[in-house]
Amino acid sequence: MQQPACPNIAAVLARIPSGLFVLTSCHDDTRTGVLVEWVQQCSTEPPMVVVALRKGHPIEPLIRDSRFFGLCQLELADTLLRRKFEGVPDHGEDLFISLGTTTGPFGSPVLTRARAWLECELTRHFDLECDFEVYVGLVRAGEVHIDEREAESSSPEPAVSEPAGAADISAKGRKNGASPDAGAERSAASRLRSRRHSA
Structure with missing residues (x-):
C-alpha cells in the first residue's frame, strides 16, 4: 500500500x-x-x-x-x-x-x-x-x-459549626446593642483594673 x-x-x-x-x-x-x-x-x-x-x-x-x-x-x-x-x-x-x-x-x-x-x-x-x-x-x-473530584466540586459548601456557646454570646451582645468585640474589650478593661487594685 x-x-x-x-x-x-x-x-x-x-x-x-x-x-x-x-x-x-x-x-x-x-x-x-x-x-x-x-x-x-x-x-x-x-x-x-x-x-x-x-x-x-x-x-x-x-x-x-x-x-x-x-x-x-x-x-x-x-x-x-x-x-x-x-x-x-x-x-x-x-x-x-x-x-x-x-x-x-x-x-x-x-x-x-x-x-x-x-x-x-x-x-x-x-x-x-x-x-x-x-x-x-x-x-x-x-x-x-x-469522579470523586467532580463530586466534591459539585457538592454544596460545608456548614461551619461555631464553638458551643458562641451563638448565645453573640445574640446577647446584639440584644444589648453591643458587638461581641465590644464585650471582649470591657472584660479586658475590667481585668486590668483588678490587677491595678491588687498591686
Whole structure:
C-alpha cells in the first residue's frame, strides 16, 4: 500500500483525539480485555462507535461469538490497569481476577474503577490489510462513573459549626446593642483594673 507523501504524517495523525480504554468481551466462561487507544463515535442515530484493535489478541473470537463488546474508559494516570491490560495475556489467564468488576446488561465485563463504560452490539468487523482490525458497535448500554473530584466540586459548601456557646454570646451582645468585640474589650478593661487594685 502506497504511503501518503506528507513528510509530517506522524505529527498530523498525533493531533487526532484519542483516549485510553479497555476493550472487553465474554463468551461462555471465558472473558478478557485489552488496552486500546483508538476509539471514536461514528454515528449519532443510532449511536455507534468504531474501535481499532491490533491483530492477534485472544479477545477476537470472544467478540465474534458473543457479538458484544464493552469499552471502559480509564484515567490516563491509572498505571495499574494500563499494565494489566496491555499486551497479550497467557492462555486461559483471567485478567479481571482481583479487580472490581461488574457485568453489563449483555454480558461484557465492566471495570468499576473506569470513568465511564459502554456496551456495544457488534455490527461490522473489518479485517484490513494492515496490523489492525476494526470493529463497529451499536451502543446498547452505558454509564458515567462520577469522579470523586467532580463530586466534591459539585457538592454544596460545608456548614461551619461555631464553638458551643458562641451563638448565645453573640445574640446577647446584639440584644444589648453591643458587638461581641465590644464585650471582649470591657472584660479586658475590667481585668486590668483588678490587677491595678491588687498591686
